[in-house]
Each structure stands twice: as C-alpha cells, then as structure tokens.
Amino acid sequence: MTGQTPKIRIRGLCKSFGPKVVLNGVDLDVMTGTSFVIIGGSGTGKSVLLRCILGLVTPDAGTIEIDGVDVTTLSPRHREPYMEKIGMLFQNAALFDSLTVWENVAFGLMAAGRQHKHRISRADAKKRAGELLEQVGMDPAVGALSPAELSGGMQKRVGLARAIAARPEILFFDEPTTGLDPIMGAVIDGLIVDCVRKLGSTAIAITHDMASAQRIGDQAAMLYEGRLIWQGPATSLLDSGNPIVDQFTHGRREGPIKVDVRV
Incomplete structure (x- = not known):
C-alpha cells in the first residue's frame, strides 16, 4: 500500500452554511477497491461531504483528489470525466x-449516449436494463x-441497478438501508457488496445503521463536529476504544455526545 495513490484523497475540507460550520478540516484517504463507511449522527455533514466530492456543493477550503487530480481546481468541462467515474445510490432511490423502471435504470446510459455521441438505442438500453435488474435480483x-x-x-434495488449501469469506478451509497426492515436491509447490503466486488469499484457509504456499516465496509470513520475523529476497520466499530464512537455505535444516552431532548 505504501506509495499507492488513493482513489479519493481529501485534505483540509471545510464547508459552512452561514454561521453553521458543517465540515471543519476533513482528511480522508480511500484506497482503490476499498469499501469505506462514514458514520455519524443526523446533520453532522455526511451528505454534505458526498456532495462536495460530487461537485454539487463548493467547499470553502481544502482539496479533493480523484486519481491524484484535485478536481476542485477544474472547470466543469474538465471535471466532467472524473464525475463520470462515479455512480450513486440515493437515500430514497430518487427514481x-x-x-418506467427500465427507463430509470438506463437513464444514465442514454444520457451518456447523447452527450458523447455514442448513441445507444432504446432497444439496447432496455436489454441492458433487464440484465442489470437481474443482477440485483x-x-x-x-x-x-x-x-x-x-x-x-x-x-x-432499482436505484442500485441504475448506480452500477455504467460500470463506475467509484460508488456512493447515501443511507442505503433507510426505511427498510432489518431483513430487507441485509438483502440490500448483500447486493451492494456483490456489485462492488464484481465491478472492482471503490465505494463510500454513509450511514447511521451499525449493522449495515459492518456488512458493507472494509474501513470506517466517524464524522463528528466537522472532523473525522476516528478511523479503523469496520469490524472495530463496536469496539473502537473511542468514547464518542462507542457512545454512538451502542446508542447510549450518557457520554460525551450531548443530545438536547427538550421539547
């Protein structure tokens, strides 16, 4: 691993919205082929971090490198090839x-065909969508x-099929098990792991579901007060040795994280 360029490298990433500081110096390395899970409470900036990487939110400071290139310095036109490496499963599928379902799955393929003048016919797109639906069961x-x-x-599942349609090098998963019962959550996690491995993709998932985090992740980190306060193997999430992480992962009311429960 020494000397290897991370697939995604973030240094000193900061983002505020008015007086509210959301990201306050995030440093992160995600190596190629790694599934990385970021945990944290609601409103701690997990989704903002993903949006910064995607270029949907402009950071106030810091760098975001993809394959060694700081994409924050690129114009939209020059940034586009790096964004095309990314597929995303949105929190609520966002269909x-x-x-129709197949048109949702093939949406990116048909859009890419128009953009790059390598047009894919509707018949071919529909066939590919069927194959992708089978891939997600x-x-x-x-x-x-x-x-x-x-x-x-x-x-x-349809959202996952759409995310992997273009065989992306990087996959993002935003709260992939939100709104699902525990069994279906485990099914979705299993499909995510299978798809990531088959593609050989690098993955980042954000979640507050500890079971999901351990099923999906190789490595994990916790975002708290704008920084990643702990990083380690996902298998260590419940036994991190960090009091903040331990309180969060075990759902304890008492601890360093203070929750205002006043009505």
Missing part, C-alpha cells in the same frame, strides 16, 4: 416517477412497471 419484467408500483425495497 423518476414519469419513467429482480425479474426483467419489472422494467415495464412504474416506480410507484414498487415496494421500498424494490425501489432501492
């Missing part, structure tokens, strides 16, 4: 209600349905 016939006809777990 387009006006499109769904019958290709589901492709003809609308998202509203699917359960929450099925919508998550």
